Amino acid sequence: MANKRIDEPTGTETVGHEWDGIEELNTPLPRWWLWTFYLTIIFAIGYVIAYPAWPMIDRATVGMLNWSSRGELAKDMSAADQARATVREQLARIPIERLPEESGLMQQAVAGGAAAFRVNCVQCHGSGAAGSQELGYPNLNDDDWLWGGDLKAIEYTLVHGIRQAGDDETRMSVMPPFEGAFDTAQLDALVDHVLSLSGKAETNATGARIYADNCAACHGPAGGGDRAQGAPTLNDAIWLRGSSREAIKRQILQPRMGMMPKWEGRLDPVTIKMLAAYVHSLGGGEDFVEVAENPEAEVDEQP
Template sequence: MANKHIDEATGTETVGHEWDGIEELNTPLPRWWLWTFYLTIVFAIGYVIAFPAWPMVDKATEGVLGWTSRSQLAKEIDVADQARESVREALARTPIERLPEDSPLMQQAVAGGGAAFRVNCVQCHGSGAAGNAELGYPNLNDDDWLWGGDLKAIEYTLTHGIRQAGDDETRTSQMPTFAGAFDGAQLDALVDHVLSLSGKGRSNPVGAQIYADNCVACHGTNGEGSREVGAPRLNDAIWLRGSSREAIKRQILNPRMGVMPKWEGRLDPVTIKMLAAYVHSLGGGEDFVEVAENPEVEVDEQP
């Protein structure tokens, strides 16, 4: 106390110690700060009494209100489950081709389908659904479809799969092998004609005749393909197995036919419907058209 003195500049008493000529003023704390500090002490005591606070051996003190973070989480999950169930019930009632008429429900379906896609489909089609040409997994972002790209057609493909044994309704197409059917010159001529259909080469009369004799029945006169038999379109720039001469020769001589598991029995119908909505939303989805009313509608394909 003997070292304390009054600072001449401020008139405030010092705390009594000095270092290198510097002294500290004993300025009182503001009243508002002190009262706030006291209130935090009172609040802390009340919190410890009301809520779980002190850790024990196998649990914390329970608090007089009986609140726990686990019970709050359980309630929130319950609310989310009820909301999700209402959406699923609405999806179950709505025919898939009518989903676009209900924009909020369609958005919910796409969101749910995106989650299902990331769990079940990215292994083959990739996280961005771009597929893998080397392995024969189709790109789902483009507008080429083997059996149809509207919501109903996609749902059918997901439900029954492609070339699935034991399912009479599975998508199936078959290209015969032409190994040994043509000599080297004939094979080159046929490849020339196939490339010409998409503007990648010049037409070859010999190849055109071979194509007419062997390929038109499935792929069409101009390479437009056929959804009835799942024959891919050849007159565009989208190729599942590659568009090089070597890739086309390989497919002619030793066709590679892909498979896709059927999701019926693995996923419930509502999840399949949501998956179809998500795939349709990726950019290549087509509008649903009643074939009976429009029998001459032109179709595209997904190789």
């Protein structure tokens, strides 16, 4: 206190400290800063009273408002569950072939199907649904469908699977092995004809005759395939097992046929319906076509 004095240039009292001739002025705090500080103290006291603040052994004080972040999260989760339940109820009621008529519901189904796809399908078809030619997993982005590409057909495939043992309604097709059926020249001629169906080679009479005798019954005279039998199209540019001569020879001699598990029993019907909507939306989905010849006839379950 004895060292305090008034600084002549500023007229402010010093605090009495000196370091190498440098003294500290006892400048008062601005009034606005002091009032702000007092308000923060008042706010802190109000917050401690109204909200959880003081930690205890197994919980914190609840505060007069009885608010908690866990309670808010529970409310948000409950609201989200209720919204999902409403959408799922609507999806359960609507026939899948009528789903495109409800654009908002269709968008909800596609979004839910995308989430289900990431959990259940990316292991084989890939995150972008492009499949794998090397492993024989189909590309779901193109417009080539072995069993049909409308919503109802996709849903049926998901429900019953492909070559699923124990399911009498599973998608089933079998290509017999032709190993030993042709000599080298005949096999080369047949491969030439198969490639010619998509414009990749010149055909020849021998290959065309062998194809007509052995392949046309399933794949069609022009290679258009047959969805009723699950016979793939041969006259386009989409090849599940590859379009090289070696790949085609291998498929003729020792056919490789994949299997997809049925999802009935693993996923609930609404989730399967959403998955079908998502797969249909990827770019190659087809329109559903009613049976027009006989209005009373039921739509075939396996288009």
